[in-house]
Amino acid sequence: ETGVTQSPTHLIKTRGQQVTLRCSSQSGHNTVSWYQQALGQGPQFIFQYYREEENGRGNFPPRFSGLQFPNYSSELNVNALELDDSALYLCASSLSAQSRSYGYTFGSGTRLTVV
Amino acid sequence: QKEVEQNSGPLSVPEGAIASLNCTYSDRGSQSFFWYRQYSGKSPELIMFIYSNGDKEDGRFTAQLNKASQYVSLLIRDSQPSDSATYLCAVYLTGGSYIPTFGRGTSLIVHP
Numbered sequence: 001e002t003g004v005t006q007s008p009t010h011l012i013k014t015r016g017q018q019v020t021l022r023c024s025s026q027s028g029h030n031t032v033s034w035y036q037q038a039l040g041q042g043p044q045f046i047f048q049y050y051r052e053e054e055n056g057r058g059n060f061p062p063r064f065s066g067l068q069f070p071n072y073s074s075e076l077n078v079n080a081l082e083l084d085d086s087a088l089y090l091c092a093s094s095l096s097a098q099s100r101s102y103g104y105t106f107g108s109g110t111r112l113t114v115v
Numbered sequence: 116q117k118e119v120e121q122n123s124g125p126l127s128v129p130e131g132a133i134a135s136l137n138c139t140y141s142d143r144g145s146q147s148f149f150w151y152r153q154y155s156g157k158s159p160e161l162i163m164f165i166y167s168n169g170d171k172e173d174g175r176f177t178a179q180l181n182k183a184s185q186y187v188s189l190l191i192r193d194s195q196p197s198d199s200a201t202y203l204c205a206v207y208l209t210g211g212s213y214i215p216t217f218g219r220g221t222s223l224i225v226h227p
Contacts, residue, residue: 033214040123042203042217043159056214090158100147100207103161104215 006091006107013081013114021076021110023091031055031097032074033104034066035090043090049074050097078112086114118142119206121218128225134191136221138204141185148180148187149205149215159203163189194225 005024013019025032031050035043045058049068063079072093078085088111092104120139128134138148147166151159165171165178165187177190187206191198201222205215 035217040219042119042121042219045214045216048214056212088158097213100213100215101164101166103149103151103164104159104205106151106158106160109158 004091004093004105004107006089006110008110009108010111011113013112015081015083015114017081018077018079019081019112021078021089021091021112023074023076023093023107025072025074025091025093026105029093029095029105030072031094032068032072033092033094034074034076035092036060036085037088037090037109039087046076048097055097081114083114086112088112118208119204119216119218121202121204121221123219124222125224126221128194128223130194130196130225130227132194132225134194134198134223134225136189136191136202136204136223137186138188138206138218139186140206140208142206142208143182143185144209145182145185145206146209147207147215148178150176150178150187150189151203151205151217153201153203153220155200191223194223196225196227199223199225 033048034046047057048055091107095102150163153159163178179188201220203220204218
């Protein structure tokens with residue numbers, strides 16, 4: 001059984017550029033959530049995908065968008081990067097989006113630096 | 116008032132002591148509660164889940180839930196230096212959401 005994998009691990013981008021982060025969910029998990037974690041802060045919810053549909057969205061602008069594929073892997077796209085987008089981006093998978101009894105399995109994260 | 120609150124710390128305890136980490140939440144109807152451990156530079160790792168009032172024990176870890184007072188605690192007995200990490204509380208708030216809200220985490224330092 002494989003865990004959650006994210007790529008790349010580190011990324012440096014210039015303000016105004018676009019970035020795509022990737023995530024492969026844990027085997028058997030159909031739900032993927034993306035979080036942004038700034039230094040010293042808790043994870044902030046960006047959005048969740050369940051069976052290829054967006055299942056919830058946090059307080060992030062539309063330039064943050066995502067996809068989930070039939071194999072439940074997912075992408076996070078960020079357009080028009082801003083300096084404040086510099087953070088650790090975490091992907092988390094879970095068994096179901098319809099239950100409050102399942103915890104998340106997190107990937108190792110992508111550290112994005114915008115300069 | 117933030118929905119899920121944790122003291123950022125750091126909480127410093129000597130090796131072998133009991134570390135007590137607290138989390139309060141604003142929504143009285145909140146249900147499931149999770150504790151995650153996050154080592155510096157790493158991603159969060161699930162360590163405890165509790166949904167009923169009272170205590171739940173797993174090895175050296177005990178989660179305590181008090182819904183009337185709206186807090187959940189994590190006790191770590193016989194603390195070890197390897198327990199030094201940030202501990203995140205996550206709560207499923209009411210309103211039909213199946214998405215947990217995370218606190219900012221409490222940094223724990225266990226010194227030899």
